[in-house]
Amino acid sequence: MKHIEDISTLEFHHRQGGQFRWITITTLMLAIGTILHLVSPSVGGVTPNWTIATYCVAICLTKPTYRQALGIGLVAALINVLTSKSGFPYGNLISEPIGALTCAFLVKNLAFLKFRGHSCLPVLTGFAATCMSGGAFVTILKFALGLPNNVYFTGMLPLVVIVGALNAVVTPLMYFPALRLFVSRGILDSLEEQSVTSDHSQYDLKPSVPGLISIEHLSYTYNKQTTPVLDDVSLAVHKGDFLVITGESGSGKSSLCMAMTGAIPHYFGGVMKGMVYVDGKATTQTTISRLASRVGAMLDDYDSQLVAMTVEEEIAFSLENQGVAPDKIETAITEVLEKVKLTPYRTRQLTNLSGGQRQRLVIAGVLATNPEILVFDEPTSALDPEGTHDFYELVHELNVRYGHTIVVIEHNLEAALPYANRLVLLDHGQLRSDGDVETTLRYMYDHDIYATAVPKVFACQMDLEKAGYQFDQPWLSVEAAVRSLQDAAPALERAV
């Protein structure tokens, strides 16, 4: 594992999309492999192992993770078991995953080997994966059928090496045309484009600041853009926080939110520098779906997150997606509906819900994955004052009663700040203030950055302080201002 001294120098380049290419390409290649396996004639009882050759091509082209390679090996094994004429084909269930993992290992570690500018991987993987897989298969066969040692050592193992040599020839013969075809059809990036897609699996990445989410020196530039929308942002979200992020439109708040969910860099293309850690794990070393079980997000156009016809179907959909057992779904639906106070609406059609109720339903769907951290992007932009108040009462309860850590992007600070313990100000992609609510509001007022969002009552206190009056308590609400004025009354009378 490589250690990184200065995380701000570590880059992650990614082109948008493409996370399912390995499935598309592997499916196509294994289909070709199966046809060749069924029709190819053998010469003297020897034929290339087309299944191995084709999944080696797919793995060399798409560079899947080890877990994905294991999946490829298991699918190849099933194909072999179903199409084999052998008396004992079940050894494939072990030998094919070994072959696919061998191939993935070589692709990860020997990609630098080139001959006259061409990758040596097809030759190497074709040979090594076939020898490893074939070796495992004949060893299982020897013990399963009780074959004598001389048959194993003088017949079976040499045959495996011969088939390995044949595959070292046929794999590159399929790899290079396949590469050209997939690139020309736009299914695969060209080699130049692939060379800029990063792989962080070899890095030892650990947060230097503890936190449920630790953002360290994060800079981010969207695909095809030249100016970063986040510029060296460092921020830690701690357990139990109710953190509000604010800033002018376009200051990078939603982008920061997307970085917490892993959509940046995994979904949006572009260049990310620095790192985001969730639960101590670098987001470049995990997947969006795994992050979703830790960080639940409600987007500003939350209606787009609804997919079903009725309230209970909507939550059941989220639960089924997580693989929750059918007998547990009913109870889980009851629990999340209780949490978001939608129990009386359980069988209601989505079209008969108000905007606020639909929003609660989206939150219920997010809660169904049981994430510890909840991220809300401009949640109240479409709500009236009463709906906004109800929303924050609900989120407050999720924070204090159910222990969820909350991150909210908000322009309406008057509504959100009574519940917040921290306020962060972003300006042109830079984090300008991170502190308790009073500290950041003072910063906004003093530096005239997004000062129009400072609650009126707090701005009034700032105006009075400017005029020379001092107050012990920050005026974060009208009630706090009244109490503070009552305390300060004697001093004010003397001053007037």
Ligand SMILES: Nc1ncnc2c1ncn2[C@@H]1O[C@H](COP(=O)(O)OP(=O)(O)OP(=O)(O)O)[C@@H](O)[C@H]1O
């Ligand atoms: N997918 C994208 N591709 C390219 N640029 C983008 C993309 N999404 C956002 N941007 C740009 O990134 C910058 C920051 O946008 P972002 O949405 O993060 O800001 P914001 O503070 O949340 O704004 P708002 O309050 O208006 O939602 C903006 O200049 C925006 O145009």
